[in-house]
Amino acid sequence: MNEAPVYSPPPRHWTAAFGAGLLVTLTRLVAGAQARWVGAAPASTQRVYFANHSSHLDALVLWAALPPGLRACTRPVAAGDYWDRPGLRGWIARNLLNAVLVDRSSARGGREALTRLSEALAEGASLILFPEGTRGDGITIGELKPGLYFVAKERPDLEVVPVYLQNLCRILPKGEILPVPLLGSSTFGPPIRLDPGEGRRAFLDRARNALIALGGQP
Amino acid sequence: MNVLWDQQIIALLSGIVGLLLLGSAVGLVLDRSVQTDSGRLVVANLNARVRAWWVMTAVFVAALATGGIGSVILFGLTSFIALREFITLTPTHRADHRTLFWAFFVFVPIQYYLVATHWYGLFVIFIPVYAFLFVPVRSVLAGDTQDFLARTAKIQWGLMVAVYCVSHAPALLMLQIPGYEGENAKLLLYLIVVVQLSDVLQYVFGKTLGRHKIVPKVSPNKTWEGTVGGIAAATLVGALLWWATPFSPWEAAGIALIVNLAGFAGGLCMSAIKRDRGIKDFGTLIEGHGGVMDRIDSLCFAAPLFFHMVRYSYT
Numbered sequence: 051m052n053e054a055p056v057y058s059p060p061p062r063h064w065t066a067a068f069g070a071g072l073l074v075t076l077t078r079l080v081a082g083a084q085a086r087w088v089g090a091a092p093a094s095t096q097r098v099y100f101a102n103h104s105s106h107l108d109a110l111v112l113w114a115a116l117p118p119g120l121r122a123c124t125r126p127v128a129a130g131d132y133w134d135r136p137g138l139r140g141w142i143a144r145n146l147l148n149a150v151l152v153d154r155s156s157a158r159g160g161r162e163a164l165t166r167l168s169e170a171l172a173e174g175a176s177l178i179l180f181p182e183g184t185r186g187d188g189i190t191i192g193e194l195k196p197g198l199y200f201v202a203k204e205r206p207d208l209e210v211v212p213v214y215l216q217n218l219c220r221i222l223p224k225g226e227i228l229p230v231p232l233l234g235s236s237t238f239g240p241p242i243r244l245d246p247g248e249g250r251r252a253f254l255d256r257a258r259n260a261l262i263a264l265g266g267q268p
Numbered sequence: 269m270n271v272l273w274d275q276q277i278i279a280l281l282s283g284i285v286g287l288l289l290l291g292s293a294v295g296l297v298l299d300r301s302v303q304t305d306s307g308r309l310v311v312a313n314l315n316a317r318v319r320a321w322w323v324m325t326a327v328f329v330a331a332l333a334t335g336g337i338g339s340v341i342l343f344g345l346t347s348f349i350a351l352r353e354f355i356t357l358t359p360t361h362r363a364d365h366r367t368l369f370w371a372f373f374v375f376v377p378i379q380y381y382l383v384a385t386h387w388y389g390l391f392v393i394f395i396p397v398y399a400f401l402f403v404p405v406r407s408v409l410a411g412d413t414q415d416f417l418a419r420t421a422k423i424q425w426g427l428m429v430a431v432y433c434v435s436h437a438p439a440l441l442m443l444q445i446p447g448y449e450g451e452n453a454k455l456l457l458y459l460i461v462v463v464q465l466s467d468v469l470q471y472v473f474g475k476t477l478g479r480h481k482i483v484p485k486v487s488p489n490k491t492w493e494g495t496v497g498g499i500a501a502a503t504l505v506g507a508l509l510w511w512a513t514p515f516s517p518w519e520a521a522g523i524a525l526i527v528n529l530a531g532f533a534g535g536l537c538m539s540a541i542k543r544d545r546g547i548k549d550f551g552t553l554i555e556g557h558g559g560v561m562d563r564i565d566s567l568c569f570a571a572p573l574f575f576h577m578v579r580y581s582y583t
Binding site for chain 1 (some may be wrong): 352353355356360362365366368369372551552
């Protein structure tokens with residue numbers, strides 16, 4: 051177990067700082083982005099947040115729901131094939147969200163992705179993970195991919211906070227380009243930790259049940 | 269249309285500010301004197317409500333001061349947010365996505381465009397006819413038949429109650445009342461004052477005298493004492509404000525009574541929806557009150573009745 055340093059986000063150009071503020075406001079306007087801290091209080095300790103995934107807005111909404119101080123040191127882990135594009139989307143991912151972009155396409159990508167996560171954790175950043183790996187139908191919560199387990203195993207000292215994102219699948223569902231401005235919310239549940247000797251399957255099931263307990267459907 | 273800042277509208281506004289000062293003073297006194305924990309919660313909520321009333325009054329008066337267009341925009345935004353809260357709480361399917369997009373970004377702007385341009389003939393049928401027919405057609409094209417009637421009905425309900433009904437309040441500005449030209453802003457102010465005062469007075473009478481619940485299964489806070497006392501008092505105020513309207517004192521009393529009864533019915537129906545969905549408030553936007561829909565539930569039912577009573581009898 052190794053203690054990570056306090057994360058210092060990379061210095062930002064004023065356009066990025068301004069853009070980040072604008073993005074938070076826009077996200078709130080479009081998706082509501084209310085935060086409900088029911089099982090965890092906002093804290094600046096290093097954490098791993100994991101949430102259900104049903105919309106391209108998910109990472110944005112969870113990030114915008116965090117208090118500003120936490121937002122600066124929390125990095126969403128996002129799919130490179132969607133976010134790592136030339137133009138505005140890539141600029142937002144890199145400069146505003148400070149996202150950890152991972153490749154989920156190739157077989158080799160998996161190992162590389164874990165390396166990226168380890169690096170970000172070693173720098174002291176908190177992470178936002180979507181362990182379902184791909185967007186679901188927005189109703190049921192799918193099986194969780196092992197990435198979350200590897201992160202918890204590498205850093206058993208970290209709090210792993212389940213976050214249930216509600217209504218995002220109705221605001222911008224799979225396959226739609228135009229959002230409908232309903233009120234989304236992020237519910238932060240009680241943190242879990244990897245128990246000593248707990249296996250991969252058992253931990254991932256427990257994590258999935260934590261999301262279900264916050265309002266998801268099995 | 270420009271607002272005429274005559275003595276009557278100044279008198280109405282002074283009265284509102286006086287009431288708000290009174291509310292703040294009472295809140296301050298109660299805050300100092302309250303002893304129990306549960307009492308403290310009620311007083312904290314009361315003070316939050318009064319603070320929110322100051323803000324709502326300021327926004328409304330600022331909108332009124334711009335003449336017609338500010339009021340139309342304010343009520344348009346109110347409708348948009350109320351529809352947002354309403355649809356968020358009523359489950360719709362994936363197949364309704366595009367229909368909802370139309371509801372928010374096409375039907376709401378068009379309805380308020382019709383209000384702004386005083387196009388009465390289309391304003392009064394646009395949502396009940398055209399939006400009503402369009403909603404199921406757009407949803408059926410998406411090909412999902414599960415809960416089809418319930419889904420379409422919910423969207424139609426949302427449009428009717430949050431958009432169509434609410435738009436009748438700023439639509440008062442389009443009425444041509446002989447001998448009352450250019451003074452319609454007072455009519456809008458009168459409606460809002462009577463409806464909201466009725467809510468406040470029902471709350472005050474209910475909290476102080478309320479014993480016997482009317483429909484405990486729907487709304488545990490609505491009591492006979494609160495409702496009758498609040499409606500009677502608000503009707504009396506409505507009658508005493510006749511000088512700001514084209515009505516005689518007795519007409520003002522009758523109209524205020526109908527408006528208050530409609531407002532009560534609106535609050536009750538919206539409570540039933542909330543209870544069915546298992547929630548207390550539609551939203552969290554207005555501190556102490558809940559969502560926008562919680563604040564305007566009585567206005568939704570009162571505004572169309574008031575509009576048509578005035579239109580049939582005074583134009």
